[in-house]
Amino acid sequence: MSFEHINKSFGNVELYKDFSIDFEENKINIIEGASGCGKTTLLRMIAGLEKDNQGKRIAKTDSISIVFQTPTLLPWKTVADNIRFVLPFPDERLVKNILRLLELSEVADCYPYQLSGGMQQRVALARAFAYPSDLLIMDEPFIGLDTPLKKRIFRQMIRMWRHYPKTVILVTHHREELTAMAHRIVTIGSRPVRILNTTERNKVVE
Ligand SMILES: Nc1ncnc2c1ncn2[C@@H]1O[C@H](COP(=O)(O)OP(=O)(O)OP(=O)(O)O)[C@@H](O)[C@H]1O
Ligand SMILES: [Mg+2]
Numbered sequence: 001m002s003f004e005h006i007n008k009s010f011g012n013v014e015l016y017k018d019f020s021i022d023f024e025e026n027k028i029n030i031i032e033g034a035s036g037c038g039k040t041t042l043l044r045m046i047a048g049l050e051k052d053n054q055g056k057r058i059a060k061t062d063s064i065s066i067v068f069q070t071p072t073l074l075p076w077k078t079v080a081d082n083i084r085f086v087l088p089f090p091d092e093r094l095v096k097n098i099l100r101l102l103e104l105s106e107v108a109d110c111y112p113y114q115l116s117g118g119m120q121q122r123v124a125l126a127r128a129f130a131y132p133s134d135l136l137i138m139d140e141p142f143i144g145l146d147t148p149l150k151k152r153i154f155r156q157m158i159r160m161w162r163h164y165p166k167t168v169i170l171v172t173h174h175r176e177e178l179t180a181m182a183h184r185i186v187t188i189g190s191r192p193v194r195i196l197n198t199t200e201r202n203k204v205v206e
Pocket of ligand 1: 010011015033034035036037038039040041042173
């Protein structure tokens with residue numbers, strides 16, 4: 001999935017100037033770059049929430065799940081119902097399987113307020129995989145969680161991805177151990193944004 005010749009400015013700040021990037025389809029891609037360099041802006045453009053300087057939409061698909069920095073669960077629905085809510089048709093097997101893969105079976109009937117932040121973020125991840133999207137976008141989904149927990153959730157994500165493959169694009173603002181666990185890691189610098197380094201890996205390990 002490639003995006004070419006992106007131009008994006010805010011006022012007279014040229015964030016992206018003839019910028020191109022491509023992602024491996026149906027693989028796990030990570031973009032890392034310093035805070036404020038323009039990662040969220042890029043994700044918003046890829047998701048079709050933000051247009052480029054010419055007012056064009058660069059999004060390649062409308063079939064997208066997004067996981068934000070903080071979990072956005074429906075507080076009046078249980079964990080299982082938060083997942084059922086995004087399904088185009090009822091599929092209890094899928095709900096059960098996804099809860100199991102993310103180690104959430106025991107809290108299926110709990111409400112979000114009864115869960116820790118990390119567990120809530122796992123429910124958000126479960127929901128993003130349950131929705132039959134082609135593309136999963138994650139904007140610093142593990143911020144505020146400690147490294148062992150981040151790694152654990154990331155491993156669970158890989159397991160989910162094996163069962164329900166889709167193109168994953170995850171953004172993070174500093175080098176973390178988990179960046180070593182993706183298929184493609186693109187390091188970007190600013191300004192304007194440019195690619196500093198790309199690392200490729202054939203396989204990911206849980
Ligand atoms: N709607 C907007 N209007 C004006 N400036 C904006 C807007 N959105 C983003 N910016 C500016 O663009 C730059 C990049 O912002 P962006 O949120 O994309 O960075 P980021 O890499 O996601 O940062 P962080 O790691 O802190 O989340 C910042 O300087 C920000 O102030
Ligand atoms: Mg951001």
